[in-house]
Amino acid sequence: MDLSFDSFVLAASTAGLGDEPAARADADAIEFRMDLADDPLSALDDYDGDLPIIATNRAEWEGGEADGDEVDRLDALVAAAETDAVAAVDIELESLHKAVGVDAATRARAVDVDVIASVHDFDRTPARSELTRLLHEAATLGDVGKLAVTAHTDADALRLLDVTRAATEWDDTVATMAMGEAGRHTRAVAPVYGSKIGYAPVDPEDATAPGQYDVATLRTLVGDLSSKPDV
Numbered sequence: 001m002d003l004s005f006d007s008f009v010l011a012a013s014t015a016g017l018g019d020e021p022a023a024r025a026d027a028d029a030i031e032f033r034m035d036l037a038d039d040p041l042s043a044l045d046d047y048d049g050d051l052p053i054i055a056t057n058r059a060e061w062e063g064g065e066a067d068g069d070e071v072d073r074l075d076a077l078v079a080a081a082e083t084d085a086v087a088a089v090d091i092e093l094e095s096l097h098k099a100v101g102v103d104a105a106t107r108a109r110a111v112d113v114d115v116i117a118s119v120h121d122f123d124r125t126p127a128r129s130e131l132t133r134l135l136h137e138a139a140t141l142g143d144v145g146k147l148a149v150t151a152h153t154d155a156d157a158l159r160l161l162d163v164t165r166a167a168t169e170w171d172d173t174v175a176t177m178a179m180g181e182a183g184r185h186t187r188a189v190a191p192v193y194g195s196k197i198g199y200a201p202v203d204p205e206d207a208t209a210p211g212q213y214d215v216a217t218l219r220t221l222v223g224d225l226s227s228k229p230d231v
């Protein structure tokens, strides 16, 4: 299925594709967290939903639950890419620095699937220069560069938003969000400054990261904030 990151994509993030009917009213896509699912490839084979899928098989060393061999983890992601509904795969920037990650990205692109190159920091929001470097590198190696950091202060959140705006001005396609309470509002505000993907669970109890809004709330917030008048 097709999915364009030219405009904002709201992804309902889930461990179960059975969430799709409930997500359909508010989401543009499903983020399928394969690492949190029991038998993800069978679930993808059985999928008959309307929404295109972003497949993520997050490694344990990047905050996920996939703890096996790197080659197997990325092979499963490529197998997901080869199913009809998957429009994009998420590959950690760290993996894209290695042959096994580059190979997975090449195989995904060979079946017309986009690559989201992602970076996560579950402790802090790095300095501006580091945020800029990471985001540009991710946007260069991926079709979308994604940066999820942890904000502790308003200054952290503002720094991430500013870097998002600058990257978008240079024509990088990026997705950003600050995890945690101090960063929560960035999930609604970053799209105003160019962030192209937001992640939200259908049910807040199923959040896949700290500080997420539920999908209906994020849809409303992004819709209200992004319809700013032209000046």
Ligand SMILES: O=C1C[C@@](O)(C(=O)O)C[C@@H](O)[C@@H]1O
Binding pocket: 013, 031, 033, 056, 090, 118, 146, 148, 177, 178, 179, 199, 200, 208, 209, 210, 212
């Ligand atoms: O990378 C991201 C962003 C995220 O960590 C968030 O903060 O919303 C949620 C993850 O499921 C997704 O893969």
